[in-house]
Amino acid sequence: MANETQLTLPLCPPTPASFEQFISDEANSATVRSLRHFLTAPNETLFFIAGEEGSGKTHLLTAACAEIERLGARGAYAPLAEAMRLSPELLSDWEQYDLVCLDDLHAIAGRNDWEETIFHLFNRARDTGHRLLISATRLPALIDIELPDLRSRLQWGTSFRLRMPDDALKRLILQNHAHQRGMHLNDQLTDYLLRHHDRNLSRLMYLLERLDKVSLARQRRLTLPFVRSVIADMASERQG
């Protein structure tokens, strides 16, 4: 235990996510409405969200977790891409939660111990009337889950695929996110980030978080040279 790496989760949303903060197009809005309905509708066990990295899966899962608590029930969340380095014992007795959120399920595909644990968790949650909210990069039929019992259960619930935001929406999301952190991200800087840094929203969010910390520490405003220097620092850290 002491030797295991602590979950560092570099791509996490830096502020607690809520559904209201999820900026989306019409199709993704239907997913959010359906998900919110799932949290309170009777006789529901599973909601599955598929979407590429940066499409907003983690945001929705953590928002659901927070919402279920606001409703007076209990939620828990496991980022499987990180947690798979630990033991599936992490999920032992999790069926006691009204909502269990499992993020990045594809990460444990082919890992027998994790697959079996999640299969049993599914059965127990269903038997106790509790819910599972699961995300992965692809729809259940396309994830290489080896345990047929789990594979078929994953295809049982309501599933939605999140669309990747287009550039206009990404711009809005970035600026809104920066605003929440008390930063002003003007159009020129936003364009620069989208054109020169990375088009992946998760990594852009991480960059924003970093910009926030560094600008606070150095008491600097967001300017193009400053942004460039932070990006250069991050690139050299990665190489180092």
Next chain:
Amino acid sequence: MDIWNQCQEFLEGELSAQQFNTWIRPLQAISEPHRIRLLAPNSFVLDWVRAYYLELIETFLAHNVADQQLSVVLEIGSRPSKPGTRGDTTSASKSNAREPRPARTPETTREALQSNINASFTFDTFIEGKSNQLARAASLQIGQNPGKVYNPLFIYGGVGLGKTHLMHAVGNTILLNNPSARVVYLHSEGFVAQMVKALQHNTIEDFKRKYRTVNALLIDDIQFFAGKERSQEEFFHTFNALFESEQQIILTSDRFPKEVPGLEERLKSRFGWGLTVSIDPPDLETRVAILHSKAAQLFSIELPNEVAFFIGKRVRSNIRELEGALRRVMANAQFTGKPITLDFARTALKDLLAAQDKMVTIVNIQKTVAEYFKIRTSDLTSAKRSRTIARPRQIAMTLAKELTNHSLPEIGNAFGGRDHTTVLYANRKIAELRESDTRIEEDYTNLLRILSS
């Protein structure tokens, strides 16, 4: 706001959303004089919190609470969950969760076990078809006469075909006829987990007594007993006690009893003492009937027939996937406000069906059929016309038509450039042989099961 809420708010700001949701949110706090008890769901979370977050929690409390003697105690357990019914999330009130509940023990799970028959799984909601006729008929008889007609009843078949539904339906019928009957349903893993806990808590005698005195014991997915020798030993004695006292036993598995790997021979032979029935993947008509029934039952709507046929034709493997497809169409319709038409269903299921299509390919069918009949894949595409090759080829072509969306010319082409009329002929021939030759029927359904699971 109480001190734990304040502490959570502080931690929410300090940790990433994932860290907070994974490790802190699951904790439940109970305030007592001079101490806060934090309940973790399991030892893994407890150890983790102790190693990485306890110091942070203690530091916050030291700076924000006047009581200098305040200590933090970490324990495994949980406060009672909501008292509401299934799905009634909003009724869950924290004010109902006052007293701590210890970690689960066989004692505390006993009460839950007695009422764990799912009331919605009845014979009324079970759609009968050719693929499940025998299993349903046997279950109906057992429901009316538990312990007397077939004991044990062993139901086997692929995933998501309704084995669990039938078990519960029997349980519901027994309870309807005799509300005081002790009917226990559990997954084999639940049996193992409870036995392990009974051993840990030194309550194994209670555990034995509990299961050996029920009126009906329904154990799901017994293949998960594989390799668990101590559990198999205990289950063996439970089985004998129930069998001798004429109490009903129903078991399910993904395969025929003798073929379940990792099970003791004496168990396998006992499992065959009563009646063994299979459930196969439903045919198109049954799939359509299931869709109509689920739409009415789950969503209170009448599904347009053309939509039911469209989904039924495209989703063939099992009932869970059928329900998943239906849920997707319903959710899309509900949250976009559009009517459910054939075009709407087609659009709503587009990526899901594309995903399904990738699962069964002609190449995969050829490989599976060749392995099954112990011939080479190249034989299937060759010009050879001997019966040992031609029959498997016809079966493979029929499966390709049933399980993929390729056109007849495409299928013919994939089988060594044959004409589409050859595929058509193969389909007719196999349909005919399935009626007249039980061996062909068995081979075909076996292959269908292998390819659909």
